[in-house]
Amino acid sequence: MFIKSFKSLLVAAFGLFFMTLATTSFAEGHGHEGEKTEAHGENEKLNPGKILLSHVLDAHEFHFFDYGGHAVTLPLPVILYSPERGFTSFMSSKFDHGHADYNGYRMTKDPDNDFGRIVPVNEQGQIDETVSVYDFSITRNVAMMLFASIVLIIILINIGKKYNRQGSKKAPSGFQNAVEPVITFVRDEVAKPNLGKKYEKFLPYLLSLFFFILILNLFGLIPGAANVTGNIGFTLVLAICSLVVILFATNKHFWAHIFNPPVPGPVKPVLALVEFLGIFIKPAALAIRLFANLVAGHMIITCLILMIFIFAEIAPVAGASFSPVSLLFTMFIYTIEILVAFIQAFIFTNLTAVFVGMSMEGEHDHHEEGVHH
Incomplete structure (x- = not known):
């Protein structure tokens, strides 16, 4: 019984280790599109704070690891209500992990400014302060x-x-x-x-x-x-x-x-x-x-x-x-x-x-x- 429990523990520990290893290494070495530094064309340095936030905070998708510069995720339904725009529903993959706007909404990706929050945007791509949004999404x-x-x-x-x-x-x-x-x-x-x-x-x-x-x-x-x-x-x-x-x-x-x-x-x-x-x-x-x-x-x-x-x-x-x-x-x-x-x-x-x-x-x-x- 003890040996079986110990084996299960080892499997869980190694799984956790290699899963986090893959996520962190690809985030450091490849990252998502647009995360390259414009000045030198090099990858961003490791950001421990951002990685910690991504593990602790809630999100609109399950992120498992990155492969070939692309995130392997399970998107979840986004359900929004705005008194000005009415009900809107779509999958969180439409946001492309925060790199794209969809149907007049944007998911913030700044760890220092409402990380993962959905905000309304206007046609010019600016945050529309005149629109109220109530988020009823199925988060993770x-x-x-x-x-x-x-x-x-x-x-x-x-x-x-x-x-x-x-x-x-x-x-x-x-x-x-x-x-x-x-x-x-x-x-x-x-x-x-x-x-x-x-x-x-x-x-x-x-x-x-x-x-x-x-x-x-x-x-x-x-x-x-x-x-x-x-x-x-x-x-x-x-x-x-x-x-x-x-x-x-x-x-x-x-x-x-x-x-x-x-x-x-x-x-x-x-x-x-x-x-x-x-x-x-x-x-x-x-x-x-x-x-x-x-x-x-x-x-x-x-x-x-x-x-x-x-x-x-x-x-x-x-x-x-x-x-x-x-x-x-x-x-x-x-x-x-x-x-x-x-x-x-x-x-x-x-x-x-x-x-x-x-x-x-x-x-x-x-x-x-x-x-x-």
Whole structure:
């Protein structure tokens, strides 16, 4: 079992290494059309910041690698609405990776100025400030979320059907045997300790949250895929969903504690403000924690690969000498990222359960805790 897992890890690590190697080397040596310097006709120097942004930010296409000076990509649908121009829909390949305008629109390619944003242009090729645009496109983050949702639904429906056929008394088999311990773990170690007798009411949400984050975390490790959980907008939406669940679970004792904390009179207004802000700060901390941990790992892996080419620009021997070191560190960080994928899904789900449990606490609960201690 260990040997199979280690082989899979090696395949993933080498795949990541050579995929990034191909992307970076061709971007440095060939690039897209129009990226040559006009003064000397030479290729642009390596731009680590631009490469990092392309790996972290959302995009209208999946970029896999460059071959023969051309990018190998999977274009995605662009769906735009403008009050002045109406609805427009086409594939992102019409933009030619930001080098061409199409149907009165342009995709920006400046990493320092709204990288990848679609803006309206006039007949003279200038940005038209008089036209408003609302972007409803299927970006790679959206595509990955839809794909993850489909995978999650298929897995849980198939497992549910298997339970209906076999019953709960028969030992699980196949993929069911791998998922059931995770479900049991979330129920026994997350839901029950934090929610008590009401755990069944919130267990479906906690399980959906855990598996959805876990699947997206793991998919984000596939070379060429999108790191959805490394997007602050996505993690904020998850935090808002948890905030809604937390607010619906509150009772009068919770709000009485918020606006009338058991402290001396002069301190009440200050503490009440702190407690009220804490309602929103706690979910926000969940979003920032998940975002920071997932984006940091991807940036570290990319930086380790980029260091090969940074050293190669100084001296080719230095780049070749650093390659084995970079590969070893990349494999190590990649292993850590697999663990982080599970850990961060657990932390987000567990803290959500903790905050929901805190919102359901009342005077009777506090009294029982005091007697118990």
